[in-house]
Amino acid sequence: MDNFSFYAPTYFQFGKDSEYMAGPLVKRFGGTKVLIHYGGGSVVRSGLLDRVKESLTKEGIAYVELGGVKPNPRSGLVYEGIDLCRKENVDFILAVGGGSTIDSSKAIAAGTVCDGDFWDFYEGKPVTKALPVGTVLTIAAAGSEGSPDSVITKEEGMLKRGASGEAYRPKFSILNPALTMTLPPYQTACGITDIMAHLYERYLTNSKDVEVTDRLIEALLLTMRNEGPKVIANPEDYEARANIMWAGMVAHNNICGVGRSQDWLSHGIEHELSAKYDCAHGAGLAVTMPAVFTYNLKHDIMRFAKAAVRVWGCEMDFDNPERTAKAGIEALKTYLHSIGMPLNFKELGAKEEDIEQMAYTACYGDGSGSGKMYGFTVLEQSDVEAIYRLML
Ligand code: NZQ
Numbered sequence: 001m002d003n004f005s006f007y008a009p010t011y012f013q014f015g016k017d018s019e020y021m022a023g024p025l026v027k028r029f030g031g032t033k034v035l036i037h038y039g040g041g042s043v044v045r046s047g048l049l050d051r052v053k054e055s056l057t058k059e060g061i062a063y064v065e066l067g068g069v070k071p072n073p074r075s076g077l078v079y080e081g082i083d084l085c086r087k088e089n090v091d092f093i094l095a096v097g098g099g100s101t102i103d104s105s106k107a108i109a110a111g112t113v114c115d116g117d118f119w120d121f122y123e124g125k126p127v128t129k130a131l132p133v134g135t136v137l138t139i140a141a142a143g144s145e146g147s148p149d150s151v152i153t154k155e156e157g158m159l160k161r162g163a164s165g166e167a168y169r170p171k172f173s174i175l176n177p178a179l180t181m182t183l184p185p186y187q188t189a190c191g192i193t194d195i196m197a198h199l200y201e202r203y204l205t206n207s208k209d210v211e212v213t214d215r216l217i218e219a220l221l222l223t224m225r226n227e228g229p230k231v232i233a234n235p236e237d238y239e240a241r242a243n244i245m246w247a248g249m250v251a252h253n254n255i256c257g258v259g260r261s262q263d264w265l266s267h268g269i270e271h272e273l274s275a276k277y278d279c280a281h282g283a284g285l286a287v288t289m290p291a292v293f294t295y296n297l298k299h300d301i302m303r304f305a306k307a308a309v310r311v312w313g314c315e316m317d318f319d320n321p322e323r324t325a326k327a328g329i330e331a332l333k334t335y336l337h338s339i340g341m342p343l344n345f346k347e348l349g350a351k352e353e354d355i356e357q358m359a360y361t362a363c364y365g366d367g368s369g370s371g372k373m374y375g376f377t378v379l380e381q382s383d384v385e386a387i388y389r390l391m392l
């Protein structure tokens with residue numbers, strides 16, 4: 001196991017009606033003037049926004065609002081949010097929504113208190129300072145409710161990039177599984193896929209003797225395998241929603257990723273797809289993961305075989321472990337298909353003629369990248385192109 005430090009001080013309020021704790025929690029973490037940030041309207045339609053406002057008002061906390069966050073959140077609204085926070089002397093940001101809203105909130109939080117352009121953080125400048133952020137989560141997926149990360153798309157050139165820093169970890173996150181019952185099945189499935197990707201990206205490691213995190217990841221993948229189909233069949237299954245929601249947090253606050261190298265090639269390669277086609281991140285991952293895993297299979301056949309046996313219940317073929325490893329990837333594909341995810345470029349709406357350009361951007365960014373992608377293996381542009389071709 002590699003050396004590590006781990007500090008994840010988000011306060012979690014979990015369960016039915018927990019959104020009514022928004023006011024008391026903002027107060028507890030020092031907020032006096034709040035920006036309520038939200039997406040395209042699901043929280044308005046469900047009545048959640050009103051309940052959150054009621055909770056703030058009850059605590060005597062003033063607020064301003066900014067809605068309109070799009071999936072794959074854009075830089076334009078972040079600039080708008082920064083201006084609003086400065087003008088209104090906002091000292092706390094409350095994200096009410098999914099990963100996109102939370103990520104946009106984090107970007108506004110850092111941008112409001114920095115001198116330069118917030119986008120610098122998405123080009124590698126460390127995030128050291130930000131306004132405090134709290135979240136009321138409405139979809140189990142990105143894990144941003146417990147992570148120090150934020151992913152934003154710069155409209156100019158549609159560049160999708162991530163930033164990270166402890167200042168981005170939410171002060172609190174409110175997780176009420178019942179809020180996820182209004183999700184369309186497709187979005188639920190995208191969330192399930194993203195959670196599983198966050199687990200696989202950590203499972204695929206070059207570190208040795210990481211039994212505790214291996215076992216944690218396997219347990220979470222098994223949970224997703226079992227609970228996922230339940231919520232697709234019955235969106236109002238509270239207990240299954242609850243298990244998935246907590247799994248989504250645990251999958252990505254890095255408790256499963258400490259002491260080991262991690263992969264993140266699937267995410268890097270997927271981000272080009274959601275930047276280019278504005279598809280849901282989870283749907284892009286459903287197409288990307290099997291291709292990346294197949295391409296990298298020979299790098300460590302036994303690791304893929306272990307996942308196949310322990311997560312997917314495949315039989316271990318000791319004479320031919322590659323057969324077992326491949327069966328595990330097939331089982332993942334079958335599962336993703338069964339919950340309604342796309343499995344190839346056509347189903348996703350991606351185009352073969354864009355492959356070269358996407359592989360270039362994945363490796364070089366806007367020209368500033370190193371030309372390589374580093375993860376479970378090291379990939380060059382030609383490798384990334386070959387991986388995209390496996391998705392055709
Ligand atoms: O905008 P509204 O109207 O709220 O609708 C959203 C949106 O259309 C809808 N939705 C959310 N909760 C709902 C609901 N509809 C009905 N009922 C509800 N309860 O779902 C759609 C997707 O929402 P979004 O916030 O985009 O989903 P998600 O949580 O999957 O976030 C995706 C973004 O997170 C990034 C992704 O790249 C993508 O940009 N990621 C962020 C990470 C992080 N910060 O740690 C890590 C991830 O790997 C990921 O990259």
Ligand code: ZN
Nearest residue numbers: 142194197281
């Ligand atoms: Zn993800």
